[in-house]
Structure formats: structure tokens, C-alpha cells
Amino acid sequence: MGQKTGNRVFRFEKDIRVAGRGNCVGKIENEGPLSGTFDHVIPDEYYGKQTFEQAETEFQKTALETAAGRAGLPVRELGLIAGGDLLNQCIASGYCVRNNGVPFWGLYGACSTMALSILTAAIAVETGMARHAAALTSSHFCSAERQYRTPLEYGGQRPPSAQRTVTAAACLILAKEGAVRVEQAMLGRVVDFNVTDVFHMGGAMAPAAADTLAAFFADTGTAPADFDLIITGDLGVYGSAILRDLMNQRGIVLGERYADCGVMIFDGARQDTHAGGSGCGCSGAVLTARVLPEMEKGTLRNVLFCATGALMSPTSVMQSQSIPAVAHLIHFTN
């Protein structure tokens, strides 16, 4: 059985590995710095369906089937699927798994869902609840815009601090075999620094990332220099700069090995994506298209993946509530 190191970090005792990975992204996502690294690129934002929400479900199905295929088994033979998304009542996920015969562990972590679902799937493998467990999530620019902001047809303007929701789904299959190991995981705490600007999510989420990373370093007696890569998702240009400042205030210098999925997926100046990417699919796509392949090649060996999520809703924002955030962490090694 795994052990809690220090206060909150959970070290898996079993050798839990990434047996399969898959992603499926939209057209603009494949026109950024990571162009050509994705498993599937779908130019049609409807993915042949009648609505953006149903399209998001199709993105998830494609990512799930791709990951299961790499793990060498059909989806129906998975022990369970742990997942969620940004849509009200997580319908992208609920409709993805309906009638596929696989037990479903529904999660809500907003943009932190990729890390939360990996933690959940890994715990399921650790306990023997499942031999193969899937971690699945997605986001879709069009379904998110009309739910969280304004209809696309409205053509609302966005400030430079705004981030663009990534159209992508990503999936990991965790099991006993694979090049990359899930060695440790840590659940985040919900922190709220009274940020109320919904066009500055990076600022709202940076304190949660700082809270989680600082606790991880303290509990494990490690420092940023001990890792090949420390990657957050998705703070964007401004949020990741704020995270560096917050860590500096704690005497922790993230340094050159720190990166953010929201910054990596888009070229803001060229793609007019403002402060970067966001959405559950952003960190999921960067993890499965860039980070895990490099770990499989051995060019990265020791990575901290810290996905961040903002837990407000349009209703809470209209009610003048500030934006709570959470950051969950996964420590990958190979």
C-alpha cells in the first residue's frame, strides 16, 4: 500500500505506469508550437455532430479509443474511467461513457481535471479496484464560450489577460506496464485570493499552484532543481509570471525548468490567443502530445505536472463571488 510522505504527498507503492495515451485536438491547436505532435486533428468544430457539446463528447471518445488502443485493449475491457469536463453537469463525459459498459468515476476539477483524473485512476490501480484505469477529460472552445462567456456570434472582445479555451480531449490508461511511472500524487486545497476578474483566470489560479507546489517541495524535501520539468496547466502568460513571483516570495525559485501548458500550446502574438490556452483539454493535450512522449524517449525523466482549475461558475460570478481555485499534482518518472 502506498505511503503518505510528509503531510499530503501520496507515494504509490505499486509500479503504476502510463500504458496508453491519446489526444484529439482542433484546427487552431494544431497551428501552434505543438503542431504535428497530436494524435488526431479535427478541423470541423462540430466533429460531424449537430452541437458543440455533442462534438466535445466525440473528441473524448476519440482520445479514449486512441489511449485504449495504445494500451492494447478495447475500451469495454477497462476497469473504470475517471473523468470530467467543464460543461454543466459534465455532459461531455457523461455522454461519452454512456452504455460503454465501463464503471465511471465522475470528477469535477475544472481545468485541473487531467491531474485529478490521473490521481483517481492511479489510486484505483494501486488498490486493485482496476487493472486498467482511464483518466479522461476534454474542453471545447465553442461549448465553453457560450456557457461561460457569450455566444460566438456576439463577437465579444477580450482583454490581453484572457485565455482561450483549448478544443481538445486527452486520455491516459494507467496499468502495470509502460515507460512512464506515476510515482507520487497530491490533492490540492481550494484557495481564494479574492480575484473577481473572469478574464484573468491565471491570476486567480496562480495562488493555488503556489500552494500545491510549495507543499509538495516541503513534504518531499525537494526543490525545483531536482526535476527536469515543472509544468503547470493553465496559468497562461500572466498567471505563470505571478506564480514565479509567489514562489519567489516563499524563497523558491522555479527557474528555467518551469513551463506552463497554456503558454506552450499557442503562439499568442501570431494566433491572437491572448494570454494562452486554458480548459481541461489544454494541459491534457500538452501532457499527452509533448511531455509523455519526451519521457518515453528519455529526454525527460522526472516531471511535476500541476494542473490548475478555477472553481467559479457564471452564477457565482454574477453574484459577485470571488474565484476559488485548486491545483492537483502528479509526479511522473521513468
Next chain:
Amino acid sequence: MGQKTGNRVFRFEKDIRVAGRGNCVGKIENEGPLSGTFDHVIPDEYYGKQTFEQAETEFQKTALETAAGRAGLPVRELGLIAGGDLLNQCIASGYCVRNNGVPFWGLYGACSTMALSILTAAIAVETGMARHAAALTSSHFCSAERQYRTPLEYGGQRPPSAQRTVTAAACLILAKEGAVRVEQAMLGRVVDFNVTDVFHMGGAMAPAAADTLAAFFADTGTAPADFDLIITGDLGVYGSAILRDLMNQRGIVLGERYADCGVMIFDGARQDTHAGGSGCGCSGAVLTARVLPEMEKGTLRNVLFCATGALMSPTSVMQSQSIPAVAHLIHFTN
């Protein structure tokens, strides 16, 4: 480490018990058959707050503090809180836990969340991730009505098959000590029998309950007669009758020991609550106010708690999608 019995049922190896329980309900809930059994009754649906959503968060805080108090520790000393609710982006839960210093495992299971959060909290204790883990959920008639249906002021009519969302929050603290044991748990599969009537949730969820209960009996080699109580939440009057039929078709007679939380919490004829109660708080309130106390007294010793959830959203319904459902199961013993 726990073992998977049969296909999907997980048997906890550690002696995981209910160290604390708490609930907080509204006025109408305390005027039904369970009147006088609740920990806290709040006549003001705003609970002193400005909005129904913020009130629901207060109901959660009261249930959480009551359960932690019974477990003999302050909330801040909990190892983690596993929870969710029905509101978009689960804001009742996110705002309940913000800045309380406790790691948060966000879940989405609609009305099945009480069982899903107990499963999650129990797994956390089983693995050693937490010594004390909370399972928390809530629902609020007023916040649910305006989100899922129509504003209260509209005074919309409801057919007899409609269920009333229960205003309640419930919490369990799982740890090593306590009279009631969490012995087994089982994640449900998402099933969709093409029900499209949002005023007949019981009909949409009954197939999920049948799928989970039939799998549990098959995997464990047990029958309904082996248990003191088999309780679903929340199928209501019509949904629970449909469940009996679906089980009969499988050659399984639920018999006299079967009950439904949605039927138990209201007196439909007297309270004009139609087919019964629903919402995450319904099964949570019945579990913590009625079932667990009877298990502590020893009048019930062997109980199957099968909470059901409908995974549609108003958006998916407007898009003519049918209603997927899930049912998660917890086996309590003492």
C-alpha cells in the same frame, strides 16, 4: 489492500468506519415522515445569505462541521474532503471548502454523489492517503429549480411523476473507529434507456440501479434476502416500482426489505411533493438521519445503499438528448 470480488465489487481490507455523520435540512424536509431525526433544520431557505447558491454552501458547512464534531476533530484536521453537488461547476462544494485548508477531491455524480463520495473517501482511508476523510454533498430546492427547470416565481406545474429536490446537505467522516463499517463499494456504469422526460427521472435512473444491484448480487453471490435493507436514492414512487419490475425480469425479487430515500423523506399525498424527493441531499439526509443511526443502534446490521444519479443537463435536454444515469453502491455493516 482491498480485493476486487467477482468483477467489479471492491472489498475494503482495512476496517473503515463511519466516525462521524451530519446533516442539515430545510423546513419541508422536517415536516415529512423523518421529522425530528435531523441534526439541523433551517427554516430560512436563504440560511441568512443573499442567494440560494450561497445558502446551499452554508448547509454544506453545517453538515461538515457537525460530522467532524461527531468524529471529534476540527474540519481543518481532515485529511481530505470528497464531494460535489448539482449546481453548475459544483459551486456549493467549491465555495464550502475554499480556504479551509483541507485537500479537495471534487466529484460529479448528480444525485448519486453521496455514494460516490463515500466510495472515494473510503478508498482514501484504505490507501492511507487520509486518516480521516469526509464525504460531502448537498442539494437545494430553490437553487436546483431555477437552474434545471424554471424560476420559482414562474410557478410551473409539475406532473405526478416529478420529484421535488430536497434541501439538505449531508456528510460522513470515514476513519478507523465507529459503529458502522464500509465493507464493500461498487462504481456504477452509465446506462441510458432513452428516457427523455425530465419530469420522470425515476424512470431514467431505475435501469442504472438495476444494472448496479444485479451486478453486485452476481459478483458477491448474494440475494436481497441476505440484507436487512436495500435502499436506493432517489427513484421516487414510480422509479422504485420500475426498479422492482426490472429486477423481477432478471429473476431477482427485492421484496419487503427494499426502500427508496425519495419515497421515505416526503409524504407525497400530504406534502404535495409528487413522486418523492430527489437531489444529492435526499439520499444523504436519509442515510445520515435514519439508516446510520439504526445501524449504530443495531436495529439494522447489513445494508446496501445504492444512490442513483441522472447525468443530463438542461443543455443536453434542449438538444433532445436522452437521459443517462448511474448508480453507485456502498455496502454498510456493523
